[in-house]
Amino acid sequence: MADYKLIGKNYSTADLVAKVTGRAKYAEDFRADGMLFAKLLPSPMPHARVRSIDTSAAEAMPGVEVILTADELPPVDAPNEAGLTNEPVYEGEPILAVAAVDETTAADAIERIRVELEPLPFAVDPLESLRPGGPDARLDGNTMANSELTTIKWNDVDWAAIDRGEMPTDGPITDEWEVGDVEAGLAEADLVLDETVFHQSMGHQPLETRTAMAYWQNGKCYLYVSTQSTLRTHGPAARGIGIAPEDLVLVSEYCGGGFGSKIAGFVQMRLPALLSQKAGKPVMMRITRQEEHFIGRARPGLQGRVKIGYRSDGRITAMDMFFVQDGGPYGFSTDFMNAADQASLMYQPLSHRLRGLSVYTNTPPRSAQRAPGGLQAVSMIAPIMQKAANQLGIDPLELIRINAPAGQAKLGRPTNGEQGNVSSAFVREAADIGESTFDWQAMRARSGRRNGSKVTGIGVALSSFNAGAWGMDGLLTIRPDGKVYIHQGVGNLGTGSVFDTARAAMEALQTDWDQAEVIWGDTSKHLPWSTVQAGSTTTHAHTRANLAAGEDAKRKLLEIAAGALGGSPDDYDVADGRVFRRDYPRQGLGFAQAARRAIELGGRFDGHELPGDLNPVTVTAATALAGLGLMGVARDNYPLGGRVISHAIGFAEVEVDLETGAVVLKDYRVSTDVGTVINPRTLEAQLHGGAIQGFSAALGQKWTYDRRWGLQVSKRFYSNRPPTMLDVPHEEPMQWVAQDKPDPFSPMGAKGIGETAEGAGSGAVLCAIADALGEGYFNRTPVMTDMILTRIENLPPAFSNLAAHV
């Protein structure tokens, strides 16, 4: 790896002190004079039509200022949501909002509002809706085909098989692709595993609920909101409120997690703005945990069938995937498609087919959740891989290696018969370094070890997911105070990448980090065009964009120095806050001097002339900053070798008590192909944090619906069970190792990791449980005490393997 000054080094991010001292201002920490508080009226039914609303008793209450109904919102096209509705399609969907002088008054007012609802047919389980004569979650259909809402029923499939927990693959679907000949691939296989699989839906449950506060001044709306992205939330927020982007100032300095549920903010963020407009006062909308549970998005569950053919040497000849996706009531998630894309990369099957559809249900709205589809793919396929390894007599890690992608490996849905490719994959290398660092063979030797009624299980799983984007802009100014101001349009989601990626610019300038100021979290602070703070794109996209800006600044520094001190720019170099002669380093200019010189020169030096390929958003921002100092501004035009994907291999050790069904995760280790490591500390946080979310999927987090009513009964953390601190291995610190092999097609070679990390945790744990139980494969997540005991005791299962939301 290259010898970097900043890259790959630990440091403390600029927001750290504010966070640990509680001074960081999250959306709900802001206050404005005369601020009102908003409360939402949630639907008590899974699907209903509002017949009438009587707000008279609420309006008569002292302190109640305004009420906003769905009729007052800018309209949206089906199947999208508006934030308030007259046809709620899931329990908890807001019907109207009340703003009052305090939250208690607002809540009391909600209780006094009489809403007459007409119950409508509802579906909780996608398969319920596909059943002939089954209910549809929406009045306009139960699925979407070719971007049109439509209704599909499976009239001619074997429903008795479904009731037994076996997924047939002959039902009508909306989406299909094939690479090679899957039937032939299966026919030539020495071993075919054919499994019905189930992955649960899971709420995002970020620590910070989706809060927003808004007020209006001189026709401009100021919105303080909990969102993952900053710049990329700005447009959607303005559209949601119904104003031009220049009339909106969006502030989001900190975000307590989103996991994909707040990528561009959230649909209800318009509500405080519209309430404020109506009331003429600032309005704060704090979302409670229970509200968050409903409106806070969820990962689509999958019900499916996976067939994999293996040659006796372990090579996968064919992979056939069939999925029914639980699409929630709105929009369209692509999880089942992503699952196939990622599987096609991870396992490089010689032939591959995807068939599937997404079915609407009256359960919380879905959105991308950390590795959307990628997690499901690993959770469902890793145990099948391990089963195959056992049956073929191959070390499971070796089976990963045998099928691993390498170099610019192919992946995904073909266009015109051709699959795309990734920019790089160093999976075998990650397997090697994991095997040696973690002593995999010694781990494997512990498999099956008994300790009283407890038995040890060992699992390993490969996970891949998207890890990059490109074409963004970098923007910085070196000002007469000698500091480098790096403007970041990405959000501060808590991953640290808003700071980590700024270091690429300082690396280009070979200047200490304490000379940098990162500007973020407020759209009035002139932010450049950015990726969404999602899809694990930031690290890749913005090391590139900031490097481009840094290199642009460096070129300008060299030119200024040459102009001021003579010689050609090539005679100069930049480091430690100076531009200086290579052959006589004492001669040069400090950044402060260079900045003043740039202002004198004007033109492109101080941002009065801008490159022609910048995004208009960046042009606006740069224009506002012009003349403040030397401007480094550039679009990321670096080369690209393909889709950017990172990889992680998780190694887990569990202990399963055969008498109580209790699972204790004893150890988790992870090796990764993440390109160049930018910040070891934040990488560790992502590798482990992602894995913990994977443990959640594998071991406990789920929700439960009573189908008679279509209502959820597990609304509290203690009943939907995300993992706690003590569910994470804690006797020894979890280990990790990164290959630190740069992606050859990126100047700095960095890739994202946040999403990749999750599947590795989930897959490894599921394999470890199966290993402990001696071929105890469930093909269903999460695996919990009741399922384990039911299996051990050979009891009749309480629910079908395909049953959703139990």
Add this chain to the structure above:
Amino acid sequence: MEIFQWGTDPWGQEMLVRISWDLLYLAFWAGVAFIAFHIIYAVVWLPRLARANGAGAESGAAANVPARITRHTAAARYFHWVMAASMIALLITGFFPIVGIQFPWLTIHWVAGVLLTVSIVYHMVHATFFLDFWSIWILPSDLAEAWNRIRRQAGQQTAPIRKHGKYPLDHKLYHLAVTLAGLAVIGTGLVLMLRIDSIFWPRNAYFLADETWGLMYVIHGLGGVLFVTLTLTHVYFAIRPDKFWLTKSMILGYVDRDRYLEHHDPDRWVVSQESNKG
């Protein structure tokens, strides 16, 4: 005072839950009030009537009447007491917990209910085919006669009042009330057993629609509290000294000739030396 207890279903829609327990207290106090009224009536009004009518035992066509006349067969008496016992058990198990005397009541309640059902079914068959079926039902002539009695008690001149047949109108009225209330609680009670775990079937609270269930609880409750009033007044009459000969007849099965002749019209309740079977 409330008549019904309303609740909401999980969707927030209003639904009928059961009768308000205010009605239990109402039924209790109604029974007490009736008894108080009757005591006053018996103490103040009846002697006056008796004096006015010059009441006394009539002698007459009694030659053929045996010394003991069978009023209730053994079978009928067993039925009555089984029914009474199960009814008391049902009232105690049904209502004591509501008024604050708590104990595990449910199993006793449904077992007693099943026992009551069996005894009532037996009674219906027995009374229909083996007893004088019409003797207990109110006939148009009963009503005409009752009207005359009321007029006479109010001091008006009427045709002579005939004595009763086997069952006087008040007994028939009581029987009718018990029949209606009994059928209501039994019918609903049996259906309500679907809501609890029993040895007969797996419970299923969704067997009927919520509103139907609500109606079941209301009818069961109304029947139940009506029985509070009916039982109170029944016990009151049973222990009244002037009615005790009737109570005795439900224990021993017969009435004495004197009582028979005093209260009944032999033409309307025909007994003979042989007719001791009732």
Add this chain to the structure above:
Amino acid sequence: MAVIRDMMPAFQLFQPTTTDEALGLLDQYQEQAWVLAGGLDSFDWLKDRVKRPAAVVDLGGVEELSAIRSATGGGLTIGAMAKLREVVRHPDVRSQYGLLAEAAGLVASPQIRNQGTLGGNLAQDTRCWYYRDGWNCYRAGGTICYADTPTAMNREHCILGASRCVAVNPSDTAPALVALDAEMDIRSSAGTRSVPAEQFFLGPDVDIMRMTVLEPNDLLAAIRVPGTWAGARFYFEKSRDRQVWDFALASVASAARITNGVIEDIRIAVNGVAPTPLRLRAAEDAVRGRQLTDEVAAQAGEAATAGVRPLAHNGYKVALLRNLVTRSVRGGEA
């Protein structure tokens, strides 16, 4: 009228400093009063607006209710307001009644144990998710158990002793105190009465709307642990899905006297399987006076599950109960 959750309404808050003052308030407000101990159960109810008391009586300031004292003649008296953390850390509890220390130490999470009290843990309401969510079930005064219908989700409900309602008692310390043969001191303005731990809990067969014998004007004042089982061989185990902050799927507590390998005497109690903590007399009888072997322990497990009636989703609890009871007799590390 619309329903809103997660937003505490206004109520009158009383913060008495003596028990008598607290009892006076309970007399004054009767059914309208709500006794607040650590708040872990209460605040859920209040925030969700499902229970709406007019007056909340916070016992946090009543110092006399939180003392832990050794009783003359053996045993311990633990004030109902003693924090679970204090119970866990108390040297006498640890040395003599490790069963209680262990049970209290497995309640919820460290944060909750810092705030939660022993009395609150004993008197807490059930966690049936239908009932907690405000469904108008038997326990809420209705005429239905939503957790036992053809579509009910009842993985965490009871397998024994149900009567219409199938909710379970969630307390971790209750089975330990039943096993230790503790007594509950209950105070009202009429005086103090004492109830054995076993009889402190009420099943739905007797009162479907209460979990304990506490009347509206009663306070659980103290828990008296007799010296009888001091230093006995204890076993406590809690089965749960997460390693912390989870209610028991089933829990077992046992206290045994074993001499020369013979079980002289034993008390076994379980929770999470029935509407009340359950003392398992049949299991005790199956092993009392017998040599402790794995077979004998297994017989206790079998005896424990006699008469079980699992619901659609909790058949696994039968095996869990059997195995936990077996383990509690067998002894060793949980």
